[in-house]
Amino acid sequence: MVCIERIYSVSALVGNGACNANCAFCAGKYLRPQAKENALYYKNLEAAIKLSARYGGWSLSLTSSGEPSCDPDALTKALEVYQKASREGAYFPNVNLFTNGIKFGDKAFCGDYLPEF
Numbered sequence: 001m002v003c004i005e006r007i008y009s010v011s012a013l014v015g016n017g018a019c020n021a022n023c024a025f026c027a028g029k030y031l032r033p034q035a036k037e038n039a040l041y042y043k044n045l046e047a048a049i050k051l052s053a054r055y056g057g058w059s060l061s062l063t064s065s066g067e068p069s070c071d072p073d074a075l076t077k078a079l080e081v082y083q084k085a086s087r088e089g090a091y092f093p094n095v096n097l098f099t100n101g102i103k104f105g106d107k108a109f110c111g112d113y114l115p116e117f
Contacts, residue, residue, distance in 0.1 A: 004055050006055055006056045006057075007051065007052040007055040007057050008052075008056070008057060008058060008059065009052065009057055009059035009061060009092075009094075010045075010052045010057060010059070010061070010092075011061040011062075011063065012045055012048070012060070012061070012062055012063070013031065013035070013063060014062050014063070014064055014068050014071070014074045014077075014078045015035065015065075015066065015067075015068050015070065015071030015074040015075060016035055016037075016066070016070075016071045016074065017031065017032035017035030017064060017065040017066040018066045018067065018070040018071060019032075019066035019070060020067050020070055020100070020102050020103065021067065021100050021102060023100070028064060028065040028066055029065075030065075032066060034065070035064075035065045035066070042077060042081050045078060045081050046084070049081070049082060049090050049092075050088070050090045052090075052092075053085070053089065053091065053092065054090075057092060058092055058094055059092055059093075059094040059095075060092045060094070060095045060096070061095075061096040062075065062078055062079075062095075062096065062097050062098065063098035063099075064098075067099060067100055067102070068097065068098070068099055069099050069102075069103040069104070069109075070103070072109075072112075072113045075097075079095075082095065
């Protein structure tokens with residue numbers, strides 16, 4: 001029997017693994033061949049968020065096997081899953097996005113995907 005005392009955070013890979021950089025230190029390159037659409041992904045993400053919150057979780061980290069902003073629809077969907085879970089009580093005070101930030105310098109990208117900013 002396993003006893004869970006605390007789960008501090010959830011880390012999730014989002015997106016299709018595409019990347020707009022070629023960083024020498026990138027660990028995601030090795031995961032890219034595994035970045036495939038999975039019908040259960042978002043359901044499992046929601047379950048992981050709720051389980052972590054139940055056991056004292058305080059952080060959600062979103063990253064990718066590439067650059068998460070290169071698949072903004074998948075990133076948006078992951079944030080919608082979190083938003084739904086938080087409305088149901090699985091709120092985390094820390095939500096992190098690990099990105100190279102290149103796309104955030106593109107006004108057209110920001111206008112399409114970050115209209116609030």
